[in-house]
Amino acid sequence: MASSRDRQRKLARAKFDRQLARRAEKERRRRRLSAGVGIALAVLLIAAGGAWIGGAFDGEESTETTAGDICLWTPQNTTSNPDLKDVGTPPTKDLPETGTETMTVTTNQGAPIVTSLDVGSAPCAAASMTYLAGKKFFDNTDCHEITTEGALRCGDPSGTGNGGPTYSFYDENVPTAPEPSPSASAAADKTVHYPKGTVALIGNPPGTNGSQFLIFLKDFAPAQPQYSIIGQVTGGQDTLDKIAKITTGENATGDKVTPKEKITIQSLTVGGTASAAPSAGAQS
Incomplete structure (x- = not known):
């Protein structure tokens, strides 16, 4: 049976990957927006984007796992992989761990x-x-x-x-x-x-x-x-x-x-x- 410490490490890593995925999506949106504006506005957006990517505006969850979490599910993007099928995600808490x-x-x-x-x-x-x-x-x-x-x-x-x-x-x-x-x-x-x-x-x-x-x-x-x-x-x-x-x-x-x-x-x-x-x- 997996140790609780190993599971906590995996949960933390999963949450960290979710943060990276969200930041990557924000960066893609920023690039699309920057491409269609004037030079002056682009400069402002780049400056703001730097702070955005750096996490100044992030309201993300920390990499500390929430009490009671047994599993976490890392989101996958259907834009980059259209073969995925969205049926939601399982719960993270109150899951069986024995038997x-x-x-x-x-x-x-x-x-x-x-x-x-x-x-x-x-x-x-x-x-x-x-x-x-x-x-x-x-x-x-x-x-x-x-x-x-x-x-x-x-x-x-x-x-x-x-x-x-x-x-x-x-x-x-x-x-x-x-x-x-x-x-x-x-x-x-x-x-x-x-x-x-x-x-x-x-x-x-x-x-x-x-x-x-x-x-x-x-x-x-x-x-x-x-x-x-x-x-x-x-x-x-x-x-x-x-x-x-x-x-x-x-x-x-x-x-x-x-x-x-x-x-x-x-x-x-x-x-x-x-x-x-x-x-x-x-x-x-």
């Missing part, structure tokens, strides 16, 4: 995939998945990749790999790679950090998690782990084994990761009971 929660992913490929979310190790990830599921963010979206690492990649409504909600949050439960031993063989150093059935978040770039997640279809032993583990598959392994056999073709960048058969999330829920398996006609 597990059931996540059920019903696809067109067979029986529902049931996952145990590790709330204790990744409370913000669990809170985000719960919130987005409540907004039906994942429903009727395609899993757009079977990665070269052997994982099913889902959670991007745009199907581009760039999509997600209009907020991000930091890693919580990334495995730590062991220090290499001079006497150990290369094979001995291949620690499986992501066993088959592991559910993890994938950020773009790493560390800026949103809605995209991986379900590992086989063991993965990276030299440097970078994905936050949020849970483990507890049911529906036959469905995942079926998905693992789907062949892939090249995407726009030439990577052979695009499934040649549609893998559609019909619904994703957190809590409650697992959905019934879709009918045979829905699996085509």
